[in-house]
Amino acid sequence: MKMIEPVQIQLIHIAKKQLGLSDEEYRLAIGAQTKGKKRSSAGLTYFEADGLINYFRTLGFKIQSNYIRTRGQARRSRWQPINDRKRARQNPANVIMLPSRDQIEMINVLQKKIAWRYEDGYQRWLEKYIKIPRIKTAQQASDTIEGLKGLLAHQQ
Incomplete structure (x- = not known):
């Protein structure tokens, strides 16, 4: 099993902040994506984290890159x-x-x-x-x- 990458943890925390999720809502989302097995992003696998990020995208999370922020x-x-x-x-x-x-x-x-x-x-x-x-x-x-x-x- 491939473990979660640090970039994924950062994206998850950015999504939590961007979506304005409370700590309880955030932990419920993790639990829903892992079928109730986990409640912390640190214990997620690579694929579980990917699924969670995709779920946050459906809620309106947008990944923004500093690289393209010029005109x-x-x-x-x-x-x-x-x-x-x-x-x-x-x-x-x-x-x-x-x-x-x-x-x-x-x-x-x-x-x-x-x-x-x-x-x-x-x-x-x-x-x-x-x-x-x-x-x-x-x-x-x-x-x-x-x-x-x-x-x-x-x-x-």
Whole structure:
């Protein structure tokens, strides 16, 4: 029998906290998953712990990873190899995707919502942070939208 892994114990305790379970409810859940044999997570086997975690998922527990908790360019750069493979299947190397009308409209709306210090503040921001003089591709538009969202959130 494979014993419980420390990561599983951590997940069980995180689930207990996230779901707001009392100690009695928590122990009843363990007992229900082990057919009344155990009342502590330390004594669970690997498969019993897996079943308990899956049960907590049905109650609404969501496993969150710190690894993916960023937005925009940072997230995309972490998954770049996967995205490159998907993009290679969709578009040949010599095809450039232009920004969509929706992306341009979103940029214009966000641009108007932000209080710029200078009249040409958006253009300065675009050159300084996105490092482009103007938006030419869908990827640049996506980066700009994510950046503007972050700037707007920071201003509010």
